[in-house]
Amino acid sequence: MRITVVGSHAWSIAPERGTVHLLVDLEGDDRAATSRSAAEVVDALGRDLHRLRQGSDAPLTWYSVGPLVTRSWRPWGPDGQPMAPRFGASANLKAKFRDFTAMAEATTRWAELDGVQVTHVEWALTDATRTATEAAALTRAVEEARGRALAIAQAAGWRDIEIQEVADPGLLAAELPGGGGPVPVASGAMRMSFKEDAGGGGGLAPEDVRGEAVVHARFEAHR
Numbered sequence: 001m002r003i004t005v006v007g008s009h010a011w012s013i014a015p016e017r018g019t020v021h022l023l024v025d026l027e028g029d030d031r032a033a034t035s036r037s038a039a040e041v042v043d044a045l046g047r048d049l050h051r052l053r054q055g056s057d058a059p060l061t062w063y064s065v066g067p068l069v070t071r072s073w074r075p076w077g078p079d080g081q082p083m084a085p086r087f088g089a090s091a092n093l094k095a096k097f098r099d100f101t102a103m104a105e106a107t108t109r110w111a112e113l114d115g116v117q118v119t120h121v122e123w124a125l126t127d128a129t130r131t132a133t134e135a136a137a138l139t140r141a142v143e144e145a146r147g148r149a150l151a152i153a154q155a156a157g158w159r160d161i162e163i164q165e166v167a168d169p170g171l172l173a174a175e176l177p178g179g180g181g182p183v184p185v186a187s188g189a190m191r192m193s194f195k196e197d198a199g200g201g202g203g204l205a206p207e208d209v210r211g212e213a214v215v216h217a218r219f220e221a222h223r
Contacts, residue, residue, distance in 0.1 A: 001221040003152050003161065004172075007145025009137045010212040015123035017061065018103050018206065022093040026115040031087040035070055038089035041115050042068060049095055052106065059099030059106075066092040104204050123207050130209075137213035142166060149219040158221035165218040172216045 024041050028034035042065060052060035071088045097103035107118050125133070146163065153161050165172060 001153070001156065001158060002164070002218060003149045003221060004216065004218045005145050005148040005152070006214065006216055007141040007143070007148065008212060008214045009140035009144060010210070011133055011137050012208040012210045013125060013129070013133060015206050015209050016126050016129060017096055017098060017124045018100055018204075019094055019096040019122040019124065020103060020107055021119045021122065022095070022110060023090065023117045023119050024093070024115050025088065025090040025117065027086060027088045029084055029086060031070070031072065034087045035068065035089045038091065038115065039068055041113055042091045042093070044113065045093055045110060045116070048106070048110070049093070052095070052102065059097055059102035061096050061098050063095040064093065100204075100206055107204060121204060123209055125209050134211065134213065137211065138215065141213040141215045142217065145215050145217040146219070149217070149221075153219070153221040156221070158223060160222045161219040162222065163217060164220050166215055167217075172218065 022045065024038055024045070026034055026038045026041070028037070046065050049060065049063040049065070052058060053063060068089055068091045071090075072085055073088075074085045075083045077083050095103075095106070097106075103121075107121075110116050111118050124130075145166075146161070149161050153159075167173070
């Protein structure tokens, strides 16, 4: 008797990194003055980011400063007449922190600058932690699949099981009618979903990083 089952394991871990996404966005009625003001804010943020990156135990592990982008438009008055042109200048910045206390202090400081918005924070794990966690989750998922298959086999009067297949997504084989060989099918299979939470910039309360391992496995039952 062949038994095909699903095994899964969900996990949730406190984040180890937080990436702050910043937007500098200023508007005005003078192109040069607006661009100059925005550039000064970006330069001030860049200097602060550089300072936070210094030292082997720096609270900041990485940052980026995007280019200054300018725009212009002409608003229309309530009577349908064109008004004086308006000008805008904006830039995006990112800063990845390992020290969440320093991150909270920095975002509070930056939010007080004219034209600066803390758009959101992206919570994440280090590569080493994520790799180890995913491997452990897959192990647990396979163990669950085996436990389910064994329970089914024993309930049907069989004594033991032997694993036949565990597949990556879309590769679990199905038997052809009439005794033909196995063919790949696109359903189920081994899957690792991983979610790095992105919270709003207001709270800065770390949110757990969550994921789930799912496997589809086929077993052969034995008397």
